Amino acid sequence: MTGGYRLGGGIIDRARTLRFSFDGATMDGFAGDTLASALIANGTRLVGRSFKYHRPRGIFSAGPEEPNALVELRCGARREPNTKATTVELYDGLSAQSQNRWPSLRFDLRAVHQLAAPLLVAGFYYKTFMWPAAMWEKLYEPAIRRSAGLGRLSGEPDPDLYEKACAFCDLLVIGGGPAGLSAALAAGRAGARVILVDEDFMLGGRLLSETLEVDGMPGVAWARQADIELAALPNVRILRRTTVFGVYDGEYGAIERVADHLPEPAPFTPRQRLWKFVARESLLVSGAIERPIVFGGNDRPGVMLASAVRSYVNRFAASPGRRVVVFTSSDDGWRTAADLDRAGVCVAAVIDPRLEVAAEVRALANDIPVHLGARVIDGHGGQTLRAVEFIDAGGARKTLRADVLAVSGGWNPNIALATHLGGKGEWSPRYSTFLASNAPKTMSIAGAAAGNLTLAAALGDGARCGAAAATRLGFHPGQLQAYRASDEAFAVTPIWHVAGARNKAFVDLQNDVTDSDIAVSVSEGFRSVEHLKRYTTLGMATDQGKTSNLNGLAIMAELTGQAIAQAGITRARSPQVPVAIGAFAGLNTGQHFKPTRLTSAHDWATGQGASFVEAGQWLRAQWFARPGETDWLQSVEREVIAARTTVGICDVSTLGKIALSGPDVGAFLDRIYVNTFSTLAVGKVRYGVMLREDGFVMDDGTTARLAPDNYLLSTTTANAAKVMEHLEFCHQVLWPELDVQMVSVTEQWAQFAVSGPHSRSLLQRLFGAAADLSDAAFPYMACGEFCLGRIRARLFRISFSGERAYEIAVPAGFGNALARELMAAGEDLSVMPYGIEALSVMRIEKGHVAGNELNGQTVARDLGLGRMMSTKKDFVGRIMAGRPALVDPRRPTLVGLKPLDPKDRLRNGAHLMAPGAIPGPDADEGYITSTAFSPSLGHWIGLGLLTRGPERLGARIRVYDPIRSGDSEAEIVSPIFLDPEGGKLRG
């Protein structure tokens, strides 16, 4: 025996000793142990401190229902708080620490909270920390969070990888216990694609913890045999260490702990994998969870679920103590006494509140003293249980020395997943528990989860349900296999609560909710279980109340004079076990949080020293800093000056490009845009504005007619997908009669704006004799296709900057080379790359609207584009754009703004109001949408939307920006600051 508590037998691998530490103490365990079983084998009883009162807590269960034994696992960046020791598979080098204690687990000063327990009842926070209100955020909440709570995160980036996967199957079997195995065998043998999911690292479920036999062999051996057969079936996939945490519409979420049982994941292996299962049907075979009984001192380390005691003894060969008392109101608890006795552990007594039990059950106790009609009222001790006080059938109080109290109040089928889509539990008087009702349509329930609590019943039910599911799914299972197994007794007379205790009696061990809290809740008038839950926090901890909910509502029902069936049960929600946020994020963290789109000239821009900015998913060059420049504004100023005085190039590949073909494209575009496109000549480009159905501007851009039935429509970068969707909707739903085809070609073309007085020279050098770019041959708003070496390039004479400008497009594979070639060809012309900040400055100088103005709240008239709206044709949004509110002359309309004092800086978002007006909503006349420092003018300029703006040119306006302490005056001017006649762009 290791540490004196290791027994013989079990299904641990004694040939593989694993060294681990808990709170710095080094211990040994074996492969096949959990952290909890290894701690038990080493005699460790005190494992943690409770959430609110910091009471000493031990190990309560042997599975995911554990409310007490929460530890911090690992250290450094991999530190993982609130880990259930009962589900942690032991590995060599494991390091665990207790949590929520200071300065140490044994001596926790915060245990002083117990002295204030009479004040710390349910609702205490809500009632006490109400005044003064300002103190809540500053003092109360931080203080409460510091003193209560569980473990600590590392605060460091998680070094591990998490990934996601998706699998499809005919039948998803949720649980690898006896019913799950028999179901998977039945369906798998029939040929159904089966996914069998089990949270343990070994298949078998309760078979691993029992001494029962199947088909004449130990249950463990049968489970292993089933495992081997299932693994050999090509249509069956087994996922161990995997928990289904949620049921969604036809889909199931699960978390696979791929490398949680290792010190760190193997190279290239994720720590955890988040699964989505798409299953035609599922079978919930998630077993049942033993429920405790509420009595005084029921949280002492050493008070455990009777089935958990059996797990530790039978599966892990670890005795939870030297002297055990069994307190059970079910036949099943007696089996714990029998197994302990068989393992040589002293059982001081079996205490059963029932006056009668069946003879074969009574026989399980062998020579152990039995107290029928008795009930445990208090557990006594400090950091471990020392004695059990009970009231015998005659009403006498008696005390038994014990360091373990194994408690069994019956079993609750684990139906949480069956309620995720809205179903609720239905009270079963036969089983004194809730069974699933209104389970999801494609979910069946079998085994203990359906109330078949004996091994024989579970095996048979599993096989039957597995075969039935396979049949429904179109497979042909053979004859149903009959399993030989014992039908052990499982009768129960529930006892929820033993009144009259001297010690605190806990209902929810993890959230420190006592029977008194339930009483307070009832006295406060809460009658609904959902209100009880929220008022007391019953069942709201990481264990989701798996061992507490039913007892809590039973106590409430008793206090309110209701039957349990009337009180009902709270609905479980996903995730039914905690899932790391990292698993939900998967690979999409940090710079990979969302997809990144790079233009084909990204490498060139990087080489030019670009600073990039996210524009949706795109990365766009914002500016290109040159040596000696210390401020982005310097770089932008230089780029603007270059584009206005020599020539600049800017990557505009991200603008949406949609190819439209077919004989009816002209008619189609006439209905899409406010202005006319059917008259556009081949080889010409036209600017257009499109509205939403509600009359507001959706997007703007240019459309080129490349051939009689071939147009190229451009969109803003931000609206590319939205416009494509809009066009497809209009064609497919509104006007399917039009012969129009459309497809996005944004990715096909790399496109660069070439702007400035020398732009034509540069491009002429590039094309040589292949293109005549004279103003006569290629005037403003012309477009065409020309040879550029072996490829065809498209050229558009359009300008966003207001300078003579062109946009050149080549197949994207040549984009990087084109950018380099443009730079080389323009070297002696002082060519300069410019980014979207310079682009923005130049468009503001020219009064061109962009995203800041196309904000979904503006109509064409607001933007000075009202006259573009044709009165000779219909178009999307025409009627709605005529609503009185949208044609109201008082609507804020686009103007330019020039600070009266040239030193003043204008800022986006500043409000506009009459000089001398008292700032407030009533005085507000508009706001600034875009601002820039104009290198051409030498001061800040702005575009804004101002009530009756165009009528007020030359007037003064107050620019009020309280957030940034701005308060200045500006002159209302035309939004076109430079070259209002457009002479520059026409050449």
Next chain:
Amino acid sequence: MAELTRQNPWRTLAPGGRGAGVIAAAACRRGVATVLVRKGKIAELADRIGLCFGIALNNRPKRTHNNGVTFLGVGPGKWLAMSEQPGFVADLAARLEGVASVVEQSDALAILELSGPALSATLEKGFQIDFGSFAIDDCAVTSVNHLGATIWKTHDDSFEIAVSRSIVGSFLHWLSASVAAGGLAVKSGQG
């Protein structure tokens, strides 16, 4: 006059992990076009394609191919046509004049051929498709780890995937992370 050189969208594709669980080959020499049927011309289009390429056009998410020319059904009345034949797209546009719109996409899409013993385990980490019932020549316009993708099955254990050129970096991040446990090998492109 400038002579530009084409940049391979898969230039950062590199082996990773240990082994060759998945073998990737970039298909960089294909001419690719979107073919969109003109209104009411589906029968004429099918006839024309049958005549020109010996392919029975399928207006479903299927691959049909013959003699180095492939049509993938990527939407109702919409196909991706691919071939390594020089001048394929221009030739196709001429052949389908009047019955379909043909739009060049050779540079828009980056196509990768994937095969190997760990491929199915890799694909299920990004695609939400039931590959168990995905037959040879099946095709899906779908997403992989939130990235738009078109995937089609070419042989028992091999697929081809097309993604937009701009997201190749994000796609390779997913691929290399998802495949690394089994190892990613790279072989020279097949066209």
